[in-house]
Amino acid sequence: MCPIWPLHLIILYLLALCPLWVIVQAVPELTASFDPADITVNMDEYHLVNIAIEGPGMQLGDEFSLVSADPHVALAEWNTTNYQLTEDHIANNKFENVIKVNGKFLGLSNVMLEGKRGSENIPIKNNALPVVVIRPQRVIDTIFVTSIATFVSLIFINFGCAMDWPTVKEVVKRPVGPIIGMAGQFLFMPLMTFGLGYVIFPDNAAMRLGMFFTGVAPGGGASNIWTFILGGNLNLSLAMTTISTIAAFGFMPLWLFSLGQVVFANAQIVVPYMRIATFVIGLIVPLAIGLGMQRFTPRIAAFMVRILKGFSTTLLLFIIVFAIVTNIYIFELFTWQIIVAGMGIPWLGYCAGYVMARLFRQPHADALAISIETGIQNTGIAIFLLRYSLGQPLADLTTVVPVSAAIMTPVPMTCIYIYQKIKACFINRRKHKKMLEEDVTPGTESPQPAIISTADLYGRSAKGVEAGEAPVPSDVSDDRDVPVETK
Template identity: 45%
Template sequence: MAAPFKYYVLVVCCIFFLLTNKSKAWEVHFQNASNFELATTTVHMDDTNTINLILSGLDDIKDIDAKLHIISSDSGILTVHNQPIVIDDIIEGNFTGQFNISGTFLGTAKVYVNMTQNDVSERANQTLNVIIIRKEKTIDRVFTASIIALVSILYINFGAALDLGKVKEILVRPIGPLIAFVCQFLFMPLLSYFLGLILFPNNVEMQLGLFFTGVSPSGGASNIWSVILGGNLDLSISMTTISTFSAFAMMPIWIFTLGTTIFDRGELLVPYKRIGIMAVGLIVPLIVGLLIQRYLPRVAKLLVRILKTCSSLLIIFIIIFAIFTNLYLFELFTWQIFVAGLGLPWVAYIVGWTAATCFKQKHEDRVAIAIEAGIQNTGISIFILRLALAQPQGDLTTVIPVSVALMTPIPLLFYYIYLKGKDRFSKHRRGAMPVPTNPSSENGRELVTINK
């Protein structure tokens, strides 16, 4: 049986009365040193900030033992100091105090305020959002500058060793560059996209980190490894140059098509200037090396002689310095990030080698193509992530390209050790073979003739 209409009116009136006669609740306001009210504040990792705390609406607070407990939503990345705070000086219903917060790792956290009075705790409705970001250090700038200088010197060596006649032959029959292009700008983006969906189904930032690594052009390290592992240097440099300039078109195509399915936040600024500077940065040292080859042949021969040593030292320097400057990222490593880091380049090595073998390329060409397919310019992907994402997400997602950069050389290093071991074993066997007393004799024929 339906209730009379007057009961509905009574219920509505009661609710209205309760809402309009609700007692004024206490509130909390956060301020920084500039005395501006805060809803969000930023703290550098390993730094400490002082936050002023103003409570209002405390007219009913009579107990001088009332205390404030400041709580971090994630104590692993944000630490709160100077608490609990004793409420002992209320002036006209207001109380002023302060506490310190320290960022211990990258991320975002919330600060809550609980008031405890007579063993009863009540939480304020207001919260402070804290963003913990990384402070750029001098060592970061030194690392970037040293890499630019060393790579420039190395590309001068490449220019001195480059055979322009062979480059023309490569461009006339561009089978190698075409294989590398398909691997680099078709297979790698698709692999990174689906690998991201599988490994990070609920983490869009990590999907972006992997996808942006996959759509980046090949890196100059491919030329270095081609030299070390006996690949075709001329083919390697040609493929890297083509890949770098192709990135102007291919990166936006992938980002604005497949990329929008995982990154839907409006227009994404593609760093054309960064790619252009990188392309010029590759070409200018090469031209200097070619000029040395043309006008200073003795210097060019010396540069070619030390090319492999310089390449090896640069690889070692990059790996050690990159690990040292990004130690904080290792705290983010999970098995998914580990698999993503090794899966992207290692699968590409196999695909590049297999494709080159199917097209019956020479061994040194297969080596260069496989290396070119698997090595990405992780510096470009890191730059895009930091440009596209707000901090600290920009820094957090760079764990993916850093993981890829660390895992990329591992199979190449093992292959180098294998080649060295094989070479040493071959020399040992040749040294152990008996030397015939009469090299002109065949199967003892001369001995038989003498006996006759």
């Protein structure tokens, strides 16, 4: 047995630990700090951040680099080329510099600081800088909103000129259509978007909230335009839009503070009473102006009605094109889930509204108005709700759901409009062809039976006709009983 047993085991253990101890002593203990500690930067802009790295163990040749957790959202770079340690840094155990963080797209990311000593990594504590990238308020957004509000007010004046007030009174007296529309708008749509949100976004509460907010919004002004263009009952549509918007003062809080809290309990939900009231005023005042023109300036009102269809079509094209151009950036957020959600909200609303209306024996024009009123939502109110309920950039990110719904809303209506135009073209061509066939007149050679008939009408024999007597025209009266004056 070894005379120093068991001391030799302790000596061997210490000899094995010495290299590890030397390595540990050589590793620096560095801590990073950022000023400011977190930043919010606009898309396509940058923000400068002061950075300091402190701690013992720095060596010449150590390098620091910047890595973005999501380069699609934000990128960072040194504002100077001096990002290697110098003797001054080692003497002070401190490295200071400035980094530039560039905002690329909406979202959340982290800019992380990494250290290198040759091929080895240097651990750095507190090495992440939280970055929030948001969308700036642009001049084109203000122009878009202002122009849309102006044009929509003008078209509602046109609707007032075209409105048949006795028909509206009849709708209010027998509100079968509005009741069906209210059931679809404030019962089917909220429940459908609530359930569909869990199917499409099972792990994303914010996107589910975006769907639900779109479903609880009242009907949009575009519903009246599409109803008129497609030949629905415009008076019923205008009455339903007004009633549903006023009813939103009660139904929206009911859904937002019940199922809305289930969808996203942490959201600070604010009911936009002022925005709803503004929409009601913006709806009723132009209609009242149009009705006044109908009474006091009938010629101008008649002209406004004549240009209504062309103006409505132009306005819809303007809204669609301008909205796409203004929000082109948001298409980067589109996924198959977003597209399915955008299609599901309005398209299921169209189907449900039309089916309910037909089940209650409503005529096609009324059923079409109810269908459109149910499916088209006021996405502007949904976007407003999201902006005030969620922080940035989550608010902007979730608005992709109502924006997707707004883009998908006109697709079925456009297809129906094209179908109607093609069908009308074929019908008109068929009618024109039939009229041409009916307008063809006989040639100079009259058929023989017509001659015989004319001769028989005047009592002439077939023999006289065969002898070549000229037939008497049918418009000449019979003069056989008229006395002839003799000279």
